[in-house]
Amino acid sequence: MVLSRFWLVIFISSIVFIIISLFAGNTYSVDFVLNGKKDDPILISEKFLTEIPVFIKDSIQKSEEKTFTINRDTLNADTTYVYKNQTVKIYSGKQKSDGLLPTCKTSLFDIILPLMAYLAFFCGLMELLIISGASEKLAKKLSPFFSKIFPSVPKNHESVSYMTLNFAANFLGLDSAATPFGLKAMQSLQELNSEKDKASDAQIMFMCLHAAGLTLIPTSIIGYRAAANAANPADVMLPCIITSFIGTIAALLIVGIRQKINFKSATLIVGLMTVIAAIAGLLFYVNRLNLVEKNFFTSNLSGLMLIAIIGITLVYAFTKESKFVAQKTTIFDAFVSGAKNGLTTGVTIFPYVMGMLVAISFFRNSGLFEIMSDGISFAFSNIGVSKQITDSLPVAMLRPFSSSGSRGFMLDAMSTFGVDSLTGRLSAIFQCSAETTFYVIAVYFGSINVKNTRYTLGIMLLVDLICVITAIAVASWFFVK
Structure with missing residues (x-):
């Protein structure tokens, strides 16, 4: 009985928290919770190319892969900009566990x-x-x-x-x-x-x-x-x-x-x-x-x-x-x-x-x-x-x-x-x-x-x-x- 109730509590509270985070703007997408894999980069935003800083825009356009990554150090999460289909998807941090x-x-x-x-x-x-x-x-x-x-x-x-x-x-x-x-x-x-x-x-x-x-x-x-x-x-x-x-x-x-x-x-x-x-x-x-x-x-x-x-x-x-x-x-x-x-x-x-x-x-x-x-x-x-x-x-x-x-x-x-x-x-x-x-x-x-x-x-x-x-x-x- 206790295990069953605990299971329900962590399941339901997690789902509620995910929904609140989405509508509060703290989370951009819930797809990672369903389909993401451990250590995958997390999508935090998506913008048009004209909306991002100029130096990032120029770096993306010069790159053959149309990507640009900053903060490559051991203390901070990398932020990666990927240009595809007329928009730039921004990824930061890694997923804690499989979806x-x-x-x-x-x-x-x-x-x-x-x-x-x-x-x-x-x-x-x-x-x-x-x-x-x-x-x-x-x-x-x-x-x-x-x-x-x-x-x-x-x-x-x-x-x-x-x-x-x-x-x-x-x-x-x-x-x-x-x-x-x-x-x-x-x-x-x-x-x-x-x-x-x-x-x-x-x-x-x-x-x-x-x-x-x-x-x-x-x-x-x-x-x-x-x-x-x-x-x-x-x-x-x-x-x-x-x-x-x-x-x-x-x-x-x-x-x-x-x-x-x-x-x-x-x-x-x-x-x-x-x-x-x-x-x-x-x-x-x-x-x-x-x-x-x-x-x-x-x-x-x-x-x-x-x-x-x-x-x-x-x-x-x-x-x-x-x-x-x-x-x-x-x-x-x-x-x-x-x-x-x-x-x-x-x-x-x-x-x-x-x-x-x-x-x-x-x-x-x-x-x-x-x-x-x-x-x-x-x-x-x-x-x-x-x-x-x-x-x-x-x-x-x-x-x-x-x-x-x-x-x-x-x-x-x-x-x-x-x-x-x-x-x-x-x-x-x-x-x-x-x-x-x-x-x-x-x-x-x-x-x-x-x-x-x-x-x-x-x-x-x-x-x-x-x-x-x-x-x-x-x-x-x-x-x-």
């Missing part, structure tokens, strides 16, 4: 189809885990810990193994594997849900733990920093881990208190201490490496772990081939059967993803997001917050809405302010230590047709806020001399 129709297209071709391919492959592997009995064994090993966090989930239930694989994939920065495991976990938890259109406590806990995006190896962030010639691309690794870990603990406590979970359990305390010790141990090892060794380690660990998961699954399935024979199938046929289920899931979630992305597209292109971002930055600057911090806030604000959008702001911050500046580093920490909340809710709950998400959205956004505050504190501690 409605391109968004519908890209949501299918750039998001859903690749996701369906990942789903097909990993759901095929999960079918092997189920039939071979590996998922049941994994669930038995972890049930004592998970039963404390998810008391409504029976011991040894298959959802435990799926959630474990999802957390492990996120932990290693394996987004392509994490989503299929997470969707399978939600589907498995839905089987235990007595009210099918309403999120269960276990589903809410899983989603909120997912929100903090606990990551051990932020591979993509390190890659972006390396491409931008950072002095030490991996120097944000520890701040990313600390920020996402605090966010995860916050999510566990907030949801746990709401669901009256017993945090005094010895099993739960031992489990958490084990995770903390593992993180600390790995950080201690990584900090002993030199720059070249760090880059090699961080760029290969995640890939090797994914290869290991695939290899172990296939080898274990081969050793348990008799179980496949007992079910009158083969290992490959079981893989194909699971892959088909992945494709079905992809088709199911497409409308939810498209609907959310189109609303976000309207929100960004309308100018409302920019006004809100500027307002918050202004408010923070007036209470004494460093400009280096306020310059990075657009990444944090956009992260819950759009991963690609916040990534664009991050890359822009690295380019404009310097990859090794506080702004550049803080933008990178924001990008890796939180989840794309609205997209994730649309995908995960859409896959099981849950309409009432209860308090999931509110807590996920609260966790996002905690991650932002933590990121600012940690970055200031690490990088402000």
